[in-house]
Amino acid sequence: MLIETDILVIGAGPAGSTAAKHAAQGGAGVLMMDKKSEIGAPKRCAEGVSNGGLESLGIEKNPRWITKELDGVRLISPNRTDVWLTSDKIDLPETGCILERKVFDKYMTMDAARAGAQIKIKTLATGMEKTDDGYLVSAESMGESFQIKAKIVIAADGPESRVARWGGLNTTAKPKDMESAAQFEMAGVEMENNNCIEFYFGSVAPGGYAWIFPKGDDIANVGLGILATKTDKTAYEHLLEFVAKNPATQNAQPVELNIGGDPVGGMPKKLVDDNLMVIGDAAGQVNPLTGGGIISGMTGGMIAGKLAAEAISEGDLSRKKLKKYEDECQEAIGKSINKYLKVKDYMLTLNDGELDSIAEAFQDVEFEKVSTTELVQKLVKVSPKALLKLGKLF
Amino acid sequence: MIVKEWCMYCGECAGVCPRNLIEVRELTLKFNEDQCKECSLCIQVCPVKALEEDK
Structure with missing residues (x-):
């Protein structure tokens, strides 16, 4: 045929x-x-998209495939210093939503x-x-x-x-350019703010980061991406450790396991x-x-x-x-x-201590937008090393 | 290549195979073993350790 x-x-x-x-x-x-x-x-x-992105594609949001409207972002350093970027603190919250893919x-x-x-x-x-x-x-x-x-x-x-x-x-x-990711969708997740997406940096996820993306009151995608070139453990093994140690997920139960590669x-x-x-x-x-x-x-x-x-x-x-x-x-x-x-x-060169220092320095920073660009622009302001590597770009 | 029963057919192995030898179906993984040079990159990136060299 x-x-x-x-x-x-x-x-x-x-x-x-x-x-x-x-x-x-x-x-x-x-x-x-x-x-x-x-x-x-x-x-x-992990199902997160920006509202501006959907708009630029001419796609109208449909409640059938949106599980959560987001209010901001929480970044967590290895020693659990956190940085909040939420609409109550920021004039121009360009946030997004979590899909049901x-x-x-x-x-x-x-x-x-x-x-x-x-x-x-x-x-x-x-x-x-x-x-x-x-x-x-x-x-x-x-x-x-x-x-x-x-x-x-x-x-x-x-x-x-x-x-x-x-x-x-x-x-x-190449393996150094392919994040290896594992994620549970979980119920019983206890986030500090279930309208914010959370990013965890450092040795919790070598070569990548861990995330908790809320999909409901106590439902969330809990996952991480690692580079196989940076760790001997699999993404799944790192995920089990992360879930067991994180206060938000210690009492949560998985209802779905997702794995896969992400070309970065x-x-x-x-x-x-x-x-x-x-x-x-x-x-x-x-x-x-x-x-x-x-x-x-x-x-x-x-x-x-x-x-x-x-x-x-x-x-x-x-x-x-x-x-x-x-x-x-x-x-x-x-x-x-x-x-x-x-x-x-640049992020791949940072150890846990350096990430903690950045999170510390971010405590006194007033963010104007919730966006990745804004974060990097502020990073360049607080870190001389970042300024050296990234100052010309951002 | 030995494909363990817990393979989830995510296809990450196929993406890094320098010779494009891995066919990922919904519930099977097929290696073109004849042309494989045993670089082991597929084993290295598997998120769940589902691949093992067939020695």
């Missing part, structure tokens, strides 16, 4: 669905496939379907070969093998990022080739400091989807035409990713 389509999107996460929606809205024929039997499950994510992802895919995209679930891409006018992708679904002929393939297959590599793009993540090495230089584009986690479209990649991946998806439809209507599927996606991505998310790469590298 051979299916033909203008655009084939492989992977129906938020980035893939956004690309499929915008490509279909642009008038192209779109097929999107996902290997899973349920879009959005299991989640591989299992519902959110499905809604994004439904939007793509309503825009005209065809969706195939439980369908795995097993390989692809270049043809004169596109790609021939081999796929399997429920025991049946078939091929899909596409003029443009949009690779949105997540941190595995196999599809772009089949097409010759180098999207392999930034975007590869080359994101397109003739008839091929790569988006989302597969393209490293993740803030390397926070590991957050929902909004940035969807932004990549939006840019790619629109341009892919334009390329189809103009009949120009060359790398030269599609390169506009690389340029626009660089502007929209790449510059910021590159800055945060520097901050991440």
Whole structure:
């Protein structure tokens, strides 16, 4: 069996669905496939997004997929010195919300379907070969093998990022650039303020951080990301220790375990080739400091989807035409990713004592906004070492 | 490669495989063993120690 389509999107996460929606809205024929039997499950994510990010994508909030509106952030250093950034103290709270990814992802895919995209679930891409006018992708679904002929393939297959590599793009993540993450969703969590997301820094999560993101009165995602190059223990072992020792989670019980990789090495230089584009986690479209990649991946998806439809209507599927996606991505998310790469590298040099000193110094700082940029700007003010490394960037 | 029964098919191993040899399905993990150079990066990054070299 051979299916033909203008655009084939492989992977129906938020980035893939956004690309499929915008490509279909642009008038192209779109097929999107996902290997899973349920879009959005299991989640591989702490589920936090900024309100401004959703707005920039033109997505209206829906109570069906929002579990918590956030009021601020709490940062906790190794000796438990904490820094609060909450709306009562700050004039411009640019906060966010916690999603229910299992519902959110499905809604994004439904939007793509309503825009005209065809969706195939439980369908795995097993390989692809270049043809004169596109790609021939081999796929399997429920025991049946078939091929899909596409003029443009949009690779949105997540941190595995196999599809772009089949097409010759180098999207392999090195272990030093791949956070290894483990998370429980828990009930009975006793947070000091269950409208704030919490970040724990230091040896509790070597090479990353631990988090508690509230999803309800006593429900939260409790997780951490580590770099395997920085510790001999697994992410899961670190998580068990964190949960056992943290006052907020000592009496909590898990109802779900999530694990996965998060590429924090930034975007590869080359994101397109003739008839091929790569988006989302597969393209490293993740803030390397926070590991957050929902909004940035969807932004990549939006840019790619629109341009892919334009390329189809103009009949120009060359790398030269599609390169506009690389340029626009660089502007929209790449510059910021590159800055945060520097901050991440700086954070990796700090030991527990230095993190405690920063938290101490932050006690006297008046924050004006709740944002990562604001935090780094203030960090540069309190730490001469940070000023030296990051002063020019922020 | 031995895949332990507690593997959760998250695919982190596939992402770091320098030769792109790991196929992650919903409930199976398939290695192209013939081309594997035993760099062990997949074993190193697994969040739950679900991979073990088949010696």
